[in-house]
Amino acid sequence: xxxxxxxxxxxxxxxxxxxxxxxxxxxxxxxxxxxxxxxxxxxxxxxxxxxxxxxxxxxxxxxxxxxxxxxxxxxxxxxxxxxxxxxxxxxxxxxxxxxxxxxxxxxxxxxxxxxxxxxxxxxxxxxxxxxxxxxxxxxxxxxxxxxxxxxxxxxxxxxxxxxxxxxxxxxxxxxxxxxxxxxxxxxxxxxxxxxxxxxxxxxxxxxxxxxxxxxxxxxxxxxxxxxxxxxxxxxxxxxxxxxxxxxxxxxxxxxxxxxxxxxxxxxxxxxxxxxxxxxxxxxxxxxxxxxxxxxxxxxxxxxxxxxxxxxxxxxxxxxxxxxxxxxxxxxxxxxxxxxxxxxxxxxxxxxxxxxxxxxxxxxxxxxxxxxxxxxxxxxxxxxxxxxxxxxxxxxxxxxxxxxxxxxxxxxxxxxxxxxxxxxxxxxxxxxxxxxxxxxxxxxxxxxxxx
Amino acid sequence: xxxxxxxxxxxxxxxxxxxxxxxxxxxxxxxxxxxxxxxxxxxxxxxxxxxxxxxxxxxxxxxxxxxxxxxxxxxxxxxxxxxxxxxxxxxxxxxxxxxxxxxxxxxxxxxxxxxxxxxxxxxxxxxxxxxxxxxxxxxxxxxxxxxxxxxxxxxxxxxxxxxxxxxxxxxxxxxxxxxxxxxxxxxxxxxxxxxxxxxxxxxxxxxxxxxxxxxxxxxxxxxxxxxxxxxxxxxxxxxxxxxxxxxxxxxxxxxxxxxxxxxxxxxxxxxxxxxxxxxxxxxxxxxxxxxxxxxxxxxxxxxxxxxxxxxxxxxxxxxxxxxxxxxxxxxxxxxxxxxxxxxxxxxxxxxxxxxxxxxxxxxxxxxxxxxxxxxxxxxxxxxxxxxxxxxxxxxxxxxxxxxxxxxxxxxxxxxxxxxxxxxxxxxxxxxxxxxxxxxxxxxxxxxxxx
Numbered sequence: 002x003x004x005x006x007x008x009x010x011x012x013x014x015x016x017x018x019x020x021x022x023x024x025x026x027x028x029x030x031x032x033x034x035x036x037x038x039x040x041x042x043x044x045x046x047x048x049x050x051x052x053x054x055x056x057x058x059x060x061x062x063x064x065x066x067x068x069x070x071x072x073x074x075x076x077x078x079x080x081x082x083x084x085x086x087x088x089x090x091x092x093x094x095x096x097x098x099x100x101x102x103x104x105x106x107x108x109x110x111x112x113x114x115x116x117x118x119x120x121x122x123x124x125x126x127x128x129x130x131x132x133x134x135x136x137x138x139x140x141x142x143x144x145x146x147x148x149x150x151x152x153x154x155x156x157x158x159x160x161x162x163x164x165x166x167x168x169x170x171x172x173x174x175x176x177x178x179x180x181x182x183x184x185x186x187x188x189x190x191x192x193x194x195x196x197x198x199x200x201x202x203x204x205x206x207x208x209x210x211x212x213x214x215x216x217x218x219x220x221x222x223x224x225x226x227x228x229x230x231x232x233x234x235x236x237x238x239x240x241x242x243x244x245x246x247x248x249x250x251x252x253x254x255x256x257x258x259x260x261x262x263x264x265x266x267x268x269x270x271x272x273x274x275x276x277x278x279x280x281x282x283x284x285x286x287x288x289x290x291x292x293x294x295x296x297x298x299x300x301x302x303x304x305x306x307x308x309x310x311x312x313x314x315x316x317x318x319x320x321x322x323x324x325x326x327x328x329x330x331x332x333x334x335x336x337x338x339x340x341x342x343x344x345x346x347x348x349x350x351x352x353x354x355x356x357x358x359x360x361x362x363x364x365x366x367x368x369x370x371x372x373x374x375x376x377x378x379x380x381x382x383x384x385x386x387x388x389x390x391x392x393x394x395x396x397x398x399x400x401x402x403x404x405x406x407x408x409x410x411x412x413x414x415x416x417x418x419x420x421x422x423x424x425x426x427x428x429x430x431x432x433x434x435x436x437x438x439x440x441x442x443x444x445x446x447x448x449x450x451x
Numbered sequence: 452x453x454x455x456x457x458x459x460x461x462x463x464x465x466x467x468x469x470x471x472x473x474x475x476x477x478x479x480x481x482x483x484x485x486x487x488x489x490x491x492x493x494x495x496x497x498x499x500x501x502x503x504x505x506x507x508x509x510x511x512x513x514x515x516x517x518x519x520x521x522x523x524x525x526x527x528x529x530x531x532x533x534x535x536x537x538x539x540x541x542x543x544x545x546x547x548x549x550x551x552x553x554x555x556x557x558x559x560x561x562x563x564x565x566x567x568x569x570x571x572x573x574x575x576x577x578x579x580x581x582x583x584x585x586x587x588x589x590x591x592x593x594x595x596x597x598x599x600x601x602x603x604x605x606x607x608x609x610x611x612x613x614x615x616x617x618x619x620x621x622x623x624x625x626x627x628x629x630x631x632x633x634x635x636x637x638x639x640x641x642x643x644x645x646x647x648x649x650x651x652x653x654x655x656x657x658x659x660x661x662x663x664x665x666x667x668x669x670x671x672x673x674x675x676x677x678x679x680x681x682x683x684x685x686x687x688x689x690x691x692x693x694x695x696x697x698x699x700x701x702x703x704x705x706x707x708x709x710x711x712x713x714x715x716x717x718x719x720x721x722x723x724x725x726x727x728x729x730x731x732x733x734x735x736x737x738x739x740x741x742x743x744x745x746x747x748x749x750x751x752x753x754x755x756x757x758x759x760x761x762x763x764x765x766x767x768x769x770x771x772x773x774x775x776x777x778x779x780x781x782x783x784x785x786x787x788x789x790x791x792x793x794x795x796x797x798x799x800x801x802x803x804x805x806x807x808x809x810x811x812x813x814x815x816x817x818x819x820x821x822x823x824x825x826x827x828x829x830x831x832x833x834x835x836x837x838x839x840x841x842x843x844x845x846x847x848x849x850x851x852x853x854x855x856x857x858x859x860x861x862x863x864x865x866x867x868x869x870x871x872x873x874x875x876x877x878x879x880x881x882x883x884x885x886x887x888x889x890x891x892x893x894x895x896x897x898x899x900x901x
Contacts, residue, residue: 036677044799070797226706227486229699231681248698249679255702256676259709260791266716267787267875268780275792276799279812286784287816293780294820297773298827304769305832311768315761318768319754323747325772326884329779330718330743330877334736337717341710342725347520349494349726362729366737370744377748382755425717427780430880434776 006037011044018049023056035061039068047073051080063092066101070276075104083109087116095122096142096250099129129244137221138214140254141235141244144168147175150184153200157187172232175242176205183234183242185209211236214243221246222254223346262344266337266425268293289427296431300325300438307442310451316384317445320392321438327370327396328403328437329430335359335407336425343411343421352412359408360401367400391448395441402440403433456487461494468499473506485511489518497523501530513542516551520726525554533559537566545572546592546700549579579694587671588664590704591685591694594618597625600634603650607637622682625692626655633684633692635659661686664693671696672704673796712794715872716787718743739877746881750775750888757892760901766834767895770842771888777820777846778853778887779880785809785857786875793861793871802862809858810851817850841898845891852890853883 017026030038030053038057042050042065054062054077066074066089078086078101086105090098090113102110117123125143132138146164148157161174174187185207195204211234212221225233225248235244261272268289273282310317342348348355371393378389407429411421445451467476480488480503488507492500492515504512504527516524516539528536528551536555540548540563552560567573575593582588596614598607611624624637635657645654661684662671675683675698685694711722718739723732760767792798798805821843828839857879861871895901 034678036679226702228484229486231698248681248702252676252698252702252705255706256709259706259713260795263709263713263716263791264787266713267783269784269787273788274795274797275788275805276797279808279815282788282812283815286812287819289784290777290780290816290820291823293776294773294823294827297770297776297824298831300772300776301769301832304772305766308765311761311765315758315765315768316755318761318765318771319751320747321768322750322754322771322775322884322888323744325775326743326747326750326779326881327740329776329880330740333717333876334719334739337714337719338723338725338732341713345710345724347724347726355725358729362732365729365733366740369737370740373741373744377744381748382751426783430779431776434772438772 006040006044011041014041014053015045015049018052026053027056030057031061035064036068039065043070043073047076051077059088060092063089067093067097074101078105083112084116086113087118090126091118091122094142094144095125095129096140096244098122098126100134102126102130103134132214135218136214137212137216137218137235137246138244140218140221140246140250141214142247143244145175145234145242145245146173147177147242148187148201150176150178150202150205154195154197154204157201158197172245172247173234175209175234175245176201177242181241183209183211183236183240186234209234212246213238218254219258222251222258225251226255258344262340262422262425265420265422266333266340268427293427293431296427296435299435303435303438304442307446307451310442310445310449314388314445314449314451316388317391317442320388321441324392324395324399324437324441325434328399328433331363331366331400331403332407332429332433333425335363335404336411336421336429339408339411340421340425343415355408355412356405359404363401363404364397366404367397370400371396387448391445392441395444398444399437399440402436406433406436456490456494461491464491464503465495465499468502476503477506480507481511485514486518489515493520493523497526501527509538510542513539517543517547524551528555533562534566536563537568540576541568541572544592544594545575545579546590546694548572548576550584552576553580553584582664585668586664587662587666587668587685587696588694590668590671590696590700591664592697593694595625595684595692595695596623597627597692598637598651600626600628600652600655604645604647604654607651608647622695622697623684625659625684625695626651627692631691633659633661633686633690636684659684662696663688668704669708672701672708675701676705708794712790712872712875715870716783716790716875718877743877743881746877746885749885753885753888754892757896757901760892760895760899764838764895764899764901766838767841767892770838771891774842774845774849774887774891775884778849778883781813781816781850781853782857782879782883783875785813785854786861786871786879789858789861790871790875793865805858805862806855809854813851813854814847816854817847820850821846837898841895842891845894848890848894849887852886856883856886 014026014029017029038061042053045053050073054065057065066077069077090101093101102113105113114123114127117126129138129141129143144167146161146168148160152160175183176185176187178184185205186209187201187205191204210224210228210230212224214235214237221233224230225246231248233246234242235246237243257272264272269285270288271281271285273285304318304321339348374396375389375393378384378392379386410429411424414424415421464476464479467479488511492503495503500523504515507515516527519527540551543551552563555563564573564577567576579588579591579593594617596611596618598610602610625633626635626637628634635655636659637651637655641654660674660678660680662674664685664687671683674680675696681698683696684692685696687693707722714722719735720738721731721735723735754768754771789798824846825839825843828834828842829836860879861874864874865871
């Protein structure tokens, strides 16, 4: 069943476009899943993609729109009239429609909204635009099935049939009171297994997980993962049911969050992809490189302080990249473990116990690595014994300090509400490089007295 | 609604355990979600956790077991008899039960299986144990609702009510033929909106996404994400319906995969958490550090080759950490973008176009950074002009080479079926450090002729 784009398929489609065989093209594409068509459009050039977009009907194109890469979507939308955009949005769930509207400029936004045919749908979309995109309100959709606690199952089933027409997937049936306040839920299983005469108040489950409109998206993701939920209702400040969030939106949040942490650890500060433009990639990469370069200036100055060692103990300088690299690597390891622990909520215990653990861990690693270094410096690198001793004791100290910096900087940032992932990558390697070099030459100076 | 463990709660529970107030303890815990209880048990010491585990009934403890940290689960299982473990498993879905059994030693495994009360359930679990845990077979559960294409909706609803009793969440209703071959699906929405007299063959949707038992877990995740599926049926080699995978299991696969890539980028080679033992953390971290250390040996040797520069141009050596760090940072950025592109399937275009792009990108970054370095070396670091020129031209060359290594090593690994994420982190920084230093001093030697 797996769909794979082949070069042949792309060629075939390009030929059909060139010869304007719209019917054949439509027949070919209508058989495909919208996510597959989106993949194809991403491979075509912009004019071809727009051509295809215009011959398919809006039921299909609306779904395709959601799956396109951002640039292409923006481009295609810029070629559609407000009325045409509104036709697309009429086909979409409220949350997806709101996401697309949010990407439009303010003028077009209002025009598009005024062109929406289904007034209820339009009201729901406008309501969703109020919320910050990083909150439950920004994630939620308005499509849900809800019943009144005062109904009986028969009324309920009738009402639900009507509501279900507008809901593509029925996750849970929420129970509300006359004020629309969330009271509980009915499971689909109950629906299948309970007699239709039972009153709702007797069968509903009063325990229901929910989030508030202003709950952060990552917190919603954490809750839904922890409690294995496929949908969660969203309530306003007064406890009234205003929407629901489904697991597919949460999968995106989890993926984005993990991608963001990964990119920060690699020194990339914006959400970019390999296929983005050179300018976008530069904007994402350059700031961290400039930071690293400035750190490099500091390391040059630090080394300059120990110029005196050059005449008699020049080979000390051969070890600076080694010491700096070890400091950087150890720091990144420590910080990555903390950042991941914070993200996954798996850190427990006090700061003090973490301190003890990190020191023991780095002592253990440090002693093993220092032994290898000591033997290596003697047998492989043939340096004098005293240099071996200096390098070895510097390595142990550097590993301990670097792992402490790597551990506590992200914890500190987190404490002050700053994303701890900022402390990974170039930031930690650069500061650890400098610390490492300083420690190394200080020890050398202490022992050799240059 | 958010649950947060407080110190007071832990103290209260510890006191109740100490004074053996089992009833109060039970009352307190029975009100909580099993995932919350698991969090509490992770905070308690092992004896206390076991104590609580023994007073709760198996319906609750079975679910708790799934949520515990691996170490604690292993510990608790080791204190239970095969019969007691079987009681837990009888409460679980087949896929979860199989996961737990797979963790047991072979002797206990067989004893536990023979103690399972529900024979059908036991058969399903044993069947699941056959599959590799990284495949669709290893992820799937046996709980599903299926109907025969030859039934009518009335028979169907009756049968489904019986089946639904054993299925905690009804995702889709699968339609099979007399040989149990997957033919299509019925949506829950159809169920709510179709008259009960319609024959199944008329209402079912013949298009259904599915995976085979041997499909890799990451591929299943990709498909379910791409097509926004909440459950997917699994078929065997003959197309017979053998199980289903739900999105919550896929969320774990996505999370694990992202965590693994993140850890590899940080130089951590096993799946570890901050709270793991020092020995486990060392096993995960030390190999990469040893690799980096050996790389450091090489850099010492490389620098030794240029010892001749020390007498007259000693300050060249002050720039080695800067050059090495920039090479490392650029390499990590490039490789991270490629690894993520490969993981998310967003790389398009030919190798050649990628080469051109990477060179342009690094030229742009290189020129900007080199300008900063040139100005900095002159005004901040006060080195001679000739050294400034050497360092600056070395930086541009190093950035281009490092970004090419960072781009093509992961692509190459991927081509040979090796996880490209291995090329991130210490591997890329170490090799780029060495290359960077070699390039830098070669340029210096060429210009200064020492």
